[in-house]
Amino acid sequence: ERWGQEVLHCPFCHGWEVRDQHIGILGTSPMSGHQALLFRQWSSNITLFLNDTVEPTEEEWEQLAARGVTVVDGAVARVLNDNDGGRLSGVKLADGHVVSLEALAVGPRFVANTGIFSSLGLTPVQHPMGVGEHLAVDEMGATEVDGVWAAGNVANLMLQVLPAAASGSMSAVAINNHLMAEELQQDLADYRASSNRPSPDSLSSVPARGESRIGAEVS
Numbered sequence: 001e002r003w004g005q006e007v008l009h010c011p012f013c014h015g016w017e018v019r020d021q022h023i024g025i026l027g028t029s030p031m032s033g034h035q036a037l038l039f040r041q042w043s044s045n046i047t048l049f050l051n052d053t054v055e056p057t058e059e060e061w062e063q064l065a066a067r068g069v070t071v072v073d074g075a076v077a078r079v080l081n082d083n084d085g086g087r088l089s090g091v092k093l094a095d096g097h098v099v100s101l102e103a104l105a106v107g108p109r110f111v112a113n114t115g116i117f118s119s120l121g122l123t124p125v126q127h128p129m130g131v132g133e134h135l136a137v138d139e140m141g142a143t144e145v146d147g148v149w150a151a152g153n154v155a156n157l158m159l160q161v162l163p164a165a166a167s168g169s170m171s172a173v174a175i176n177n178h179l180m181a182e183e184l185q186q187d188l189a190d191y192r193a194s195s196n197r198p199s200p201d202s203l204s205s206v207p208a209r210g211e212s213r214i215g216a217e218v219s
Helices: 032-039 058-066 161-193
Strands: 023-026 046-049 070-072 076-081 088-093 098-100 103-106 132-134
Touching: 023 032, 023 088, 032 046, 032 058, 032 103, 088 103
Parallel strands: 023 046, 023 103, 046 070
Antiparallel strands: 076 088, 088 098
């Protein structure tokens, strides 16, 4: 019930509002340690709750220590509010220990809306950064099913509005090229089967560099 107020997710969207406060980071994915380092830019009082979910590497432990981030082991059982529903006051661990906080950052899990693709034989996969599920595509948005493209957040959970729109534009170009190639193949087949197809001897030679072929007739 405090989501969007003291319970936040993005240091770029909400960091200024909670600057210099005691900010907790609820471990939800391998990216939670990175999230703690980002919020550290806004406050020197950061606590990362591993929440039986995050297992920092040796390098990450060193980074957290160097930045003065407090790390708390154990699962978080609940979020605490003042006066049963008021402003966030902290979190309670499964062992009963209470940690007071002024803000809590949570990395949500994103699941792309891929329902329409299921009927086409496509199944979402785990995002490589561990933040949710999306469709696997190539650099132009092509999926593993021939003739089906995907763009925007359905194909990359990390995209914001502008790059999502740009990915749609790239996929549109790829789709148009695909359609053009299909039409070309059909026209070539019809052309080769036509009785009016000219023989190689009747075709004009390829013009030299700098010359024009305008006006040449091919029967």
